[in-house]
Amino acid sequence: xxxxxxxxxxxxxxxxxxxxxxxxxxxxxxxxxxxxxxxxxxxxxxxxxxxxxxxxxxxxxxxxxxxxxxxxxxxxxxxxxxxxxxxxxxxxxxxxxxxxxxxxxxxxxxxxx
Amino acid sequence: xxxxxxxxxxxxxxxxxxxxxxxxxxxxxxxxxxxxxxxxxxxxxxxxxxxxxxxxxxxxxxxxxxxxxxxxxxxxxxxxxxxxxxxxxxxxxxxxxxxxxxxxxxxxxxxx
Numbered sequence: 001x002x003x004x005x006x007x008x009x010x011x012x013x014x015x016x017x018x019x020x021x022x023x024x025x026x027x028x029x030x031x032x033x034x035x036x037x038x039x040x041x042x043x044x045x046x047x048x049x050x051x052x053x054x055x056x057x058x059x060x061x062x063x064x065x066x067x068x069x070x071x072x073x074x075x076x077x078x079x080x081x082x083x084x085x086x087x088x089x090x091x092x093x094x095x096x097x098x099x100x101x102x103x104x105x106x107x108x109x110x111x112x113x
Numbered sequence: 114x115x116x117x118x119x120x121x122x123x124x125x126x127x128x129x130x131x132x133x134x135x136x137x138x139x140x141x142x143x144x145x146x147x148x149x150x151x152x153x154x155x156x157x158x159x160x161x162x163x164x165x166x167x168x169x170x171x172x173x174x175x176x177x178x179x180x181x182x183x184x185x186x187x188x189x190x191x192x193x194x195x196x197x198x199x200x201x202x203x204x205x206x207x208x209x210x211x212x213x214x215x216x217x218x219x220x221x222x223x224x225x
Contacts, residue, residue, distance in 0.1 A: 004156075040217060041199065041201075041217050041218045042215065042217050043157065043201060043203075043215040044215070045210075045211060045213050048210065048211045055211045057211065090156050090157070092156070099145070099147070099159075099162055099210065100159065100162045102159050103159075104156030104157050104158065105156050106155060106156050107154075107155070107156050
C-alpha cells in the first residue's frame with residue numbers, strides 16, 4: 001500500500017552510461033515531481049509535471065528527461081551520466097492546487113563511478 | 114548568500130523539551146512556506162504548510178512566519194525521541210511552486 005514508490009532503491013553505474021529511475025504513485029494525484037538531494041542534503045526541484053504541462057527547472061541539464069506514460073507514473077531518464085549526478089533522487093506527487101497533499105517517495109541513491 | 118538559510122545543527126535536546134527550529138530567507142517574493150521532516154535515508158514528509166505571515170498550529174507543531182524579518186520558525190512542544198530527524202524549511206512565490214527553494218536542514222536529536 002505504498003503511496004509513492006521508486007525503483008531501483010540503489011543504482012551504481014559508470015560515467016557515460018544511460019539510466020532510468022521509475023516512479024509510481026497510487027494516490028490518484030495528478031501532479032508529480034522529481035527532486036535531487038546532494039551529499040550536503042540540499043534538495044532541489046528538477047521537474048514538475050501534470051497531464052497538461054511539464055515545467056523544467058532551468059538549471060537542470062538536458063541530459064535529464066522525464067517521461068510519463070500515464071498519470072500514475074513519472075520516470076526519469078538520464079543520459080551520459082556524470083560524477084556530479086551522484087545524489088539521491090526523490091519522486092513526489094500531489095493533487096493540483098493542493099500543496100498539502102504532497103507525498104515523497106523513498107528515494108533512489110545514484111552513485112556514478 | 115543562499116536563498117534559504119538554516120543552522121545545520123545538530124541540535125540535541127532532552128525528551129519533553131520545547132524545540133525551536135529557524136530559517137531565514139532572502140527572496141521577498143516568497144508567499145508560501147513549508148516545513149518538512151526527513152528521517153535518515155527516507156524521503157521528506159510535509160509537516161506544515163503556511164501562507165504569508167502568521168502562525169499555524171497542528172498538534173505539537175507550530176509554524177510561525179514573519180515576512181517583515183524574513184524569518185520562519187517551527188516549534189515542537191513536548192519533544193519525543195521519534196521527532197529525531199532533519200527538518201527542512203522551504204519557501205516559494207505565489208503561483209510558482211516550481212521556484213521552491215529549500216534550506217539544507219537542521220538535524221534534531223531528542224534524547225530519552
